[in-house]
Amino acid sequence: MLHTDMKTIVKYILLDLFKNKTILVYTFILAVLAVSVLSMSGNSSKGLLSLLNITLLFVPIISILFATIYFFNSMEFIELLLAQSVRRKTMILAEYCGVASALSIAYLLGVGLPSVLLNYSPASITLIFSGIFLTLIFTAIALLIFVVFKDKTKGIGAAIITALFFTLLFDGLLLSFIYSFSEYPIDKPLLGLISFNPVDLGRILVLLQLDVAVMMGYSGALFKEFMGSVIGSVYTLGCMSLWVLIPLAASVRKFKRKDL
Amino acid sequence: MKRTFGQIAFLFAALLIAAECGASIIKVKPAPNAIHNAIAKARTGDTVVIMKGTYKEHEITVRKRLVLTGNSFPVIDGENKYQLFLIQCDSVIIRGLQIQNVGKASMTDMAGIKVINAKGVIVDNNKFINNTFGVYLQNAAFCSVSNNIIHSDFKDEINGGNGIHAWRSDHLSISGNIISGQRDGIYFEFVTESKIISNRSFGNARYGLHFMFSHNDTYTKNTFNDNGAGVAVMYSHGVNMYDNEFIHNWGDASYGLLLKEITDSRITRNRFIKNTIGLHMEGTTRVDVRQNLFQDNGWAARVQASCSGSNFIQNNFIGNSFDVATNGTMMLNNFDSNYWDKYDGYDLNKNNVGDVPYYPVSVYSVVTEKIPSAMILYHSLLTDIMDQVEKVLPTIIPDKLRDDHPLMKKIKL
Amino acid sequence: MISITHLTKTFGKFKALDDVTLHFERGTTISLLGPNGSGKTTLIKSILGLVIPEKGSIIIDGDEIRSNVSYRSRIGYMPQIGRYPENMTIKQVIDMIKEMRKECTVYDNELINGFGLTAIQHKTMRSLSGGTRQKVSACLAFLFSPDIYILDEPTAGLDPLSSELLKEKIRKERAKGKLFLITSHVLSDLDDITSHIVYLQDGKVMFYNEVDELKRSTGENKLNKVIATIMQEDLLIDATY
CATH class of the missing domain: 2.160.20.10 (Single-stranded right-handed beta-helix, Pectin lyase-like)
Structure with a gap:
């Protein structure tokens, strides 16, 4: 019952989102940037680096903003479906799956397809993998924001702040941390700290696949050694997954008791 | 003089061989x-x-x-x-x-x-x-x-x-x-x-x-x-390096060319391509770096504060992650008339020389020189923004480290 | 059919429902009246399980609603604001709801035909006027011939013709023994279909009575006059204290 309801709702959300202008424009812009960046820069590593920057800049902010707005706009629709004896957990997860898959498909078409066609390499695959994970993560955070905040305006504000925090502020704090403790061996703590920011995690994952990794010096070497190992890969994958699962679980928990 | 003496010695040796041409040939089998x-x-x-x-x-x-x-x-x-x-x-x-x-x-x-x-x-x-x-x-x-x-x-x-x-x-x-x-x-x-x-x-x-x-x-x-680790040239003077290629010396501590305590030397028309660090200079005095190509390096040139009196003239800097890095605030070397692909100034009088100076050191490279661990933030949005802000409000980068006559077009080498 | 006992719900310091006890029977049309913030919406949302009350219970046909969500399939709900995913067509919305209620195979298409929605079923929700969206909401509420109807401001955005059509439909369904819970602020709209009135204020039930009874006791014939008279009496009583 839970399963079929979920499938039905996801199907119709996707039908809606595939006609959504923002999703179409997002896909189109990603595709134009990806194709131009990959075909213009002569060497593949450089093209991928630019694509990485595009991913890190656009994916978190667009995912979280779009998802937050979409969730808030679906409020009445959610109420209507809940009144049709859909369970709350099913409903909220269906909303998440719908939006997350639409955004992921947009990323796959916009960035994934061009980079596989024009520049197939392990690094490209890692980039796509990171981009998808960032989409899933920031959509999950958007869901949590939707569940926590009653007011749409406040929700959007929170979404912007969250995106800024992870793309910019966190790194600023990290830099001041590195600055203050530069006398100490901080490379291992750094490895731990990075896990608290999915954007950094995704960035380093891709950088390690590219030859610019050697520029990251000792920390980079340490990261490479760790993330290259089986335990490291499992750890990284685990971190990324937790970044999806924790906000999702929290959302479901909170949504079950939420007054609509 | 020594060189001519050398040539004479060679000639002399050759003459000796010729004179004894009739000398016997001994064949050896295993x-x-x-x-x-x-x-x-x-x-x-x-x-x-x-x-x-x-x-x-x-x-x-x-x-x-x-x-x-x-x-x-x-x-x-x-x-x-x-x-x-x-x-x-x-x-x-x-x-x-x-x-x-x-x-x-x-x-x-x-x-x-x-x-x-x-x-x-x-x-x-x-x-x-x-x-x-x-x-x-x-x-x-x-x-x-x-x-x-x-x-x-x-x-x-x-x-x-x-x-x-x-x-x-x-x-x-x-x-x-x-x-x-x-x-x-x-x-x-x-x-x-x-x-x-x-x-x-x-x-x-x-x-x-x-x-x-x-x-x-x-x-x-x-x-x-x-x-x-590339090429290392240390504790020498009067070194001439012309027309060499330093390519893809790529690793944690690899240099295209590492110069340490080098004086009165010339680095001319060399090509430094895809090295972690193209040219590293430490404690050099009066080294003339002219008409070289620095392309696709991590750091094109790393000039430590212990270097002085060196010139970087008419070089091409293309596609490097960092053009120049330095560890101090002083710069006693001279950068002039180079082509930098990152230069975004203008040339109103169309004399092929940019009208505003180019600062080849980025803030982020200054930070990472001091604290190498900060490289972990490489290619993050933060560091890009730091560099953009610094362009508008220069505060950290050594003021003297600048090219007053950046060229608008690549030099043909 | 619906028994509400000691229902209490607070939002922060604000008491939306304060010890509400009500009992609704089959074959009645109950108008929920009261000023803004009196607790009407909270009450119907509580019945729908959208708002979770702190105290009290709601029992529908002997079952406490918290124990099972399946009771909701017996309720047809028409929300106040009909907002749907923008790019869905009318047909997709209706199909989706049908898919979610697989157990029901007989559909009541009377309103869909009456409002003429079939002719415009490929229009997207974004392109529809507020009134048309209300019609879609109404159709969805009636589609599965439920036992209980909860209609939140059903006639607010409708044109007079559609409004009449809907009222006619309500009358017809009530005759079959269905229960209607309707909130509205336009009193005269409900005059002719209402059998009972619940008046809420500050989360409390001010009165709950049959319309005929009220008319008799106040001597007024129009519903809004009836209410006005009662309110005045209340004020008078208040003033005497």
């Missing part, structure tokens, strides 16, 4: 101690032709002026235990041999061909395979090592030896050799007035070229690529 016996039998000026085959002989000492020639690359095998040729006489010529499996010893440097206290020795067109040291020159002068192929499969920096090793020598000519898989491709220590021309040194465990305390030497048209 047999126990065949080469030893032949050399013992030979008279000064004779030619020993070593026929095709494998010779397990070692410690072959040459104390007469002989020509040793291989016929279809006979193999002289050291069985991973012994050293092979020891040349202790002037004007010996060795060519056409395949010298392999020289052994290792902790007390002596074992080499395929070791030249000790000799002048005018010529080592050419030989193959050196899996030797600790290939050619070893000690107190040698006016020697020529050319067109040899030197290769080793040892991947071990500590136990390996150098391809061409020269110590306390002068007026050497090292040309056209292809060296790979050694510890250092070419190693010079206390070697002066010498030339290194058109060699290719690649895939060596440490340096493609490594020289110290070697003054007034010239290096041209060599290619150094994919070496563990």
Whole structure:
């Protein structure tokens, strides 16, 4: 019952989102940037680096903003479906799956397809993998924001702040941390700290696949050694997954008791 | 003056060979101690032709002026235990041999061909395979090592030896050799007035070229690529490096070219491509860096604050992650009239010179020079923004480190 | 049919429902009246399980609603604001709801036909006027012939013709013994279909009575006059204290 309801709702959300202008424009812009960046820069590593920057800049902010707005706009629709004896957990997860898959498909078409066609390499695959994970993560955070905040305006504000925090502020704090403790061996703590920011995690994952990794010096070497190992890969994958699962679980928990 | 003396010496040697053209030719076929016996039998000026085959002989000492020639690359095998040729006489010529499996010893440097206290020795067109040291020159002068192929499969920096090793020598000519898989491709220590021309040194465990305390030497048209740490030039003066290529020396601590305590030298028309650090300068004085190409390096040039009086003029900087990095706030070197692809100034009077200065050091590179761990933020949005802000409000970067006449177009090199 | 006992719900300091006890029977049409913030919407949302009350219970046909969500399939709900995913067509919305209620195979298409929605079924929700969206909401509420109807401001955005159509439909369904809970602020709209009135204020039930009874006791014929008279009496009583 839970399963079929979920499938039905996801199907119709996707039908809606595939006609959504923002999703179409997002896909189109990603595709134009990806194709131009990959075909213009002569060497593949450089093209991928630019694509990485595009991913890190656009994916978190667009995912979280779009998802937050979409969730808030679906409020009445959610109420209507809940009144049709859909369970709350099913409903909220269906909303998440719908939006997350639409955004992921947009990323796959916009960035994934061009980079596989024009520049197939392990690094490209890692980039796509990171981009998808960032989409899933920031959509999950958007869901949590939707569940926590009653007011749409406040929700959007929170979404912007969250995106800024992870793309910019966190790194600023990290830099001041590195600055203050530069006398100490901080490379291992750094490895731990990075896990608290999915954007950094995704960035380093891709950088390690590219030859610019050697520029990251000792920390980079340490990261490479760790993330290259089986335990490291499992750890990284685990971190990324937790970044999806924790906000999702929290959302479901909170949504079950939420007054609509 | 010294150079002309060298040429005369060569001529003199050549005349001697010509004069004794009638000297006899001794053919050697594989047999126990065949080469030893032949050399013992030979008279000064004779030619020993070593026929095709494998010779397990070692410690072959040459104390007469002989020509040793291989016929279809006979193999002289050291069985991973012994050293092979020891040349202790002037004007010996060795060519056409395949010298392999020289052994290792902790007390002596074992080499395929070791030249000790000799002048005018010529080592050419030989193959050196899996030797600790290939050619070893000690107190040698006016020697020529050319067109040899030197290769080793040892991947071990500590136990390996150098391809061409020269110590306390002068007026050497090292040309056209292809060296790979050694510890250092070419190693010079206390070697002066010498030339290194058109060699290719690649895939060596440490340096493609490594020289110290070697003054007034010239290096041209060599290619150094994919070496563990690139090329290191240290504690020398009067070094001329022209038309060399430093390519893809890529690793945690790899340099295209590392200069340390170098004075009054010239780095001209070289190509530094895809190295972690293209050109690293430390404690250099009056080094002229002119008309070089720096392309796709991590750091094109890293100029430590201990450098002074050096000029960077008319170089092309293209596609480097960082153009220039420095560790201090002082800059006593001069950057002028270079082409920087990151320059986004304008040229109103169309004289091909940008109207506003270019600052080749980015804030982020200043930060990472101080705290290398900060490289972990490489390619993050934060660092991009830091650099953009710094462009508008310069505060951290050394003010003197700027190019007042950045060129608008690439220099044709 | 619906028994509400001691229902209490607070939002922060604000008491939306304060010890509400009500009982609704089959075959009645109950108008939920009261000023803004009186607790009407909270009450119907509580019945729908969208708002979770702190105290009290709601029992529908002997089952406490918290124990099972399946009771909701017997309720037809028409929300106040009909907002749907923008790019869905009318047909997709209706199809989706049908898919979610697989157990029901007989559909009541009377309103869909009456409002003429079939002719415009390929229009997207974004392109529809507020009134048309209300019609879609109404159709969805009636589609599965439920036992209980909860209509939140059903006639607010409708044109007079559609409004009449809907009222006619309500009358017809009530005759079959269905229960209607309707909130509205336009009193005169409900005059002719209402059988009972619940008046809420500050989360409390001010009165709950049959319309005929109220008319008799106040001597007024129009519903809004009835209410006005009662309110005045209340004020008078308040003033005497």
